[in-house]
Amino acid sequence: MGLYDYYEPDPPIECPKCGGRLCGWQGRDVHPALFVWRQGVAAPVEQRVDPEIRALPERMAAFRVSSEFWIYGGECACGYRFDDSRFGVRCTAPDGVWRTAEIDPPPTPARDAGDGWIQCSECSDVWHRVEGRRLYLCPSCGRLTRLQETGNDA
Ligand SMILES: [Zn+2]
Ligand SMILES: [Zn+2]
Numbered sequence: 001m002g003l004y005d006y007y008e009p010d011p012p013i014e015c016p017k018c019g020g021r022l023c024g025w026q027g028r029d030v031h032p033a034l035f036v037w038r039q040g041v042a043a044p045v046e047q048r049v050d051p052e053i054r055a056l057p058e059r060m061a062a063f064r065v066s067s068e069f070w071i072y073g074g075e076c077a078c079g080y081r082f083d084d085s086r087f088g089v090r091c092t093a094p095d096g097v098w099r100t101a102e103i104d105p106p107p108t109p110a111r112d113a114g115d116g117w118i119q120c121s122e123c124s125d126v127w128h129r130v131e132g133r134r135l136y137l138c139p140s141c142g143r144l145t146r147l148q149e150t151g152n153d154a
Contacts, residue, residue, distance in 0.1 A: 007037050033047065035063065067093055117129060134146055
C-alpha cells in the first residue's frame with residue numbers, strides 16, 4: 001500500500017488560484033514503484049529511488065500505464081492544494097501512452113462576460129479575466145471554475 005508513482009501532466013494542470021502549475025501529482029496504477037510518468041511518454045521517465053534498487057533500464061522501458069487511471073495531490077508553490085475530496089484527475093491512455101488528463105467531475109463553468117470579465121455560472125459573481133488562464137476559484141462562492149471555450153476565443 002505504501003508505494004505510489006509520480007505523474008507529470010503535460011501540459012501542466014493550471015493552479016486555479018494563481019495561474020501557476022500544479023505539481024506533485026501521485027497515483028497508484030499497475031506497479032507503483034516511485035516511477036515518474038509524463039503525459040505523452042510511454043515508459044516511466046525516471047524512478048525516484050536509490051540507484052542500487054532502481055529497475056533495470058530495459059525493464060523500466062517495458063512498463064506502461066493502464067488505459068484509465070486517476071491522479072491526486074496536485075499542489076502549487078502559492079500554497080494551493082488540489083481539492084482531492086471533491087475532484088480527481090481522470091487520465092486515459094487508449095494506446096498504452098498517457099494521452100489525457102481531465103478534472104472529474106468537471107469544474108463549474110464560467111463564461112466570458114466581455115470587457116475582460118468572467119462570470120461564475122453558479123453564483124453569477126464576476127471577476128477579472130487573466131490572459132492565458134482557464135481555471136479560477138470563484139471569489140464569491142469558492143467553486144473551482146473553468147472558463148468555457150467560445151467560438152471567438154483568441
Ligand atoms: Zn498557485
Ligand atoms: Zn461562484
